[in-house]
Amino acid sequence: MATVGHDSDDVERQAEYATNEYTTGTSDFTTLQGLALQRTSTLNLQHSETVGSHADERKFSLDLNIGRGRPLPAQLPSSTDYLVDFNDADDPTHPHNWPLFKKCYTGGLVAYSTVASSFGGSGWSAASGRVAEVFNVSAEVTTVGLSLYVLGFATGPIVWAPLSELYGRKVPMMLGMFGLGVFSIGCAVGKDLQTEMLCRFFGGAFGAAPLTCGAATISDLFDDSSRGVAISFFSVVAFGGPFVAPFVMGFITDSYLDWRWTQYLTALMAFFALILIVLVLPESYAPVILVSKASKLRKATKIWGIHAKQEEVEVNLKELAVKNLSRPLRLLFTEPIVLLISIYVAFIYGLLYSFLTAYPMVFQGIHGWNRGLGGLPLVGCFLGEVLAAAYLVIEQPRYLKKLTENKGRNIPEWRLPPMIVGGVLFSIGMFWFGWSGYREDIHWIAPTLSGLFTGFGVFMILLQAQNYILDAYLTFAASAIAANTFARSLAGAIFPLFASYMYQRLGIQWASTLLGCLAALMVPIPVVFYKYGHIIRKKSHFIS
Numbered sequence: 030m031a032t033v034g035h036d037s038d039d040v041e042r043q044a045e046y047a048t049n050e051y052t053t054g055t056s057d058f059t060t061l062q063g064l065a066l067q068r069t070s071t072l073n074l075q076h077s078e079t080v081g082s083h084a085d086e087r088k089f090s091l092d093l094n095i096g097r098g099r100p101l102p103a104q105l106p107s108s109t110d111y112l113v114d115f116n117d118a119d120d121p122t123h124p125h126n127w128p129l130f131k132k133c134y135t136g137g138l139v140a141y142s143t144v145a146s147s148f149g150g151s152g153w154s155a156a157s158g159r160v161a162e163v164f165n166v167s168a169e170v171t172t173v174g175l176s177l178y179v180l181g182f183a184t185g186p187i188v189w190a191p192l193s194e195l196y197g198r199k200v201p202m203m204l205g206m207f208g209l210g211v212f213s214i215g216c217a218v219g220k221d222l223q224t225e226m227l228c229r230f231f232g233g234a235f236g237a238a239p240l241t242c243g244a245a246t247i248s249d250l251f252d253d254s255s256r257g258v259a260i261s262f263f264s265v266v267a268f269g270g271p272f273v274a275p276f277v278m279g280f281i282t283d284s285y286l287d288w289r290w291t292q293y294l295t296a297l298m299a300f301f302a303l304i305l306i307v308l309v310l311p312e313s314y315a316p317v318i319l320v321s322k323a324s325k326l327r328k329a330t331k332i333w334g335i336h337a338k339q340e341e342v343e344v345n346l347k348e349l350a351v352k353n354l355s356r357p358l359r360l361l362f363t364e365p366i367v368l369l370i371s372i373y374v375a376f377i378y379g380l381l382y383s384f385l386t387a388y389p390m391v392f393q394g395i396h397g398w399n400r401g402l403g404g405l406p407l408v409g410c411f412l413g414e415v416l417a418a419a420y421l422v423i424e425q426p427r428y429l430k431k432l433t434e435n436k437g438r439n440i441p442e443w444r445l446p447p448m449i450v451g452g453v454l455f456s457i458g459m460f461w462f463g464w465s466g467y468r469e470d471i472h473w474i475a476p477t478l479s480g481l482f483t484g485f486g487v488f489m490i491l492l493q494a495q496n497y498i499l500d501a502y503l504t505f506a507a508s509a510i511a512a513n514t515f516a517r518s519l520a521g522a523i524f525p526l527f528a529s530y531m532y533q534r535l536g537i538q539w540a541s542t543l544l545g546c547l548a549a550l551m552v553p554i555p556v557v558f559y560k561y562g563h564i565i566r567k568k569s570h571f572i573s
Contacts, residue, residue: 122322148274152275168529170222180233192204193245203306205239212235278294279399320340367502382525396469417492450489456549501562
């Protein structure tokens with residue numbers, strides 16, 4: 030898993046060395062020795078790519094003594110003699126070798142934290158009508174609360190991504206769940222709309238922590254042979270939250286508990302996640318695990334030179350700003366792959382949050398259901414995601430076979446066919462929803478079943494687009510994903526602001542037709558990259 034930051038020549042040499050060692054032959058691909066070399070090279074690459082990993086070259090005027098007039102002691106031998114590492118490919122402390130049960134409960138806990146975060150986001154839509162009544166504003170004004178929360182998703186990773194690469198996954202997760210819980214309580218007790226909106230934004234910024242660390246944690250735990258299946262299961266939970274939360278929060282809002290308990294529930298979920306993280310979540314980031322190992326060895330042996338590579342990191346704020354702000358923007362606006370894929374993903378992600386406006390219009394406005402029942406048809410989208418995950422699990426052996434036949438060298442474009450299928454089905458689902466949901470005399474099951482296609486499409490597009498970017502921009506993966514995340518979160522924040530006006534002015538059927546046509550026009554984007562992506566990648570300055 031690549032991290033932000035790099036020294037271009039050094040990273041390219043290490044990546045080339047790792048590739049040569051790992052792909053010298055088919056037999057080397059499957060040997061434990063090859064695996065050990067790959068892991069060592071990956072750890073070195075992670076260190077060289079970590080924010081602040083390069084020594085600060087500024088010169089300081091210091092007295093060359095260590096206090097009380099004593100001169101500096103003699104230099105230690107080569108620092109590499111004191112570096113800790115994993116013993117071999119079977120080292121039980123490496124997350125890839127943890128027992129399956131430990132991997133599952135670690136991934137499950139991170140997934141649960143992601144659900145808590147998504148409940149805080151999409152659950153607001155079910156309560157927004159009641160919030161409008163309490164504060165005497167229009168429903169469109171309270172929609173800003175959803176947009177601000179998603180905008181927090183865009184800004185939070187600026188902090189959480191480098192923090193997770195410096196101090197591991199557990200620290201950002203703890204801080205994120207604590208902040209989400211606190212600001213959710215702020216929303217629950219807020220006395221005016223300004224307080225609600227401020228708490229919504231900061232709740233989203235803190236709630237972005239599990240979204241930022243989630244996929245990275247899964248990558249920490251599983252190797253290439255099983256990571257695809259694990260990511261699929263994790264993504265079902267992560268992407269499914271926005272579809273499940275509205276009906277849960279809708280029933281709460283319509284009950285005697287009222288809308289404020291939707292925020293109390295989010296806070297309770299966040300604090301419960303915090304307790305579990307503190308008590309039982311193990312650190313899964315390999316460089317930080319080695320830091321712990323080095324600390325124990327120093328205490329046991331009194332050999333104070335023993336250290337982990339991660340402990341050589343020096344935080345440089347200028348480097349931090351460049352690699353978390355400048356590079357993602359340069360990738361977004363200068364790389365055709367990142368730009369066009371991000372536009373496509375942003376559009377789909379924006380529609381995902383506009384569903385939170387469209388579905389209540391159909392099932393509450395046209396069919397006359399209450400808030401709780403009106404959110405239940407979104408389960409159709411969730412089931413579509415489950416089907417998409419099942420499809421990817423079934424396809425995984427075929428993907429691994431191609432990987433083995435190619436001597437372990439991955440071709441990024443292999444990720445795109447499922448994305449193309451998902452794009453087509455998503456467009457069909459939009460047309461289906463619009464023309465089956467605009468009249469009361471059409472049975473409610475018709476627009477509900479359209480969610481099977483839209484949910485399948487959302488899952489395939491978002492997941493495979495992320496995998497494609499990760500594979501194509503391995504060295505700069507974190508910056509490329511940051512650019513993609515920023516674009517999609519910005520769309521997720523903007524779309525709900527005009528979605529209600531669009532559906533009201535155009536009608537359910539024509540608004541959905543318009544969006545379905547736009548989605549269909551974007552289907553050729555992955556098709557073009559499937560045919561010509563290898564040529565485009567050769568011309569990139571960011572792909573070695």
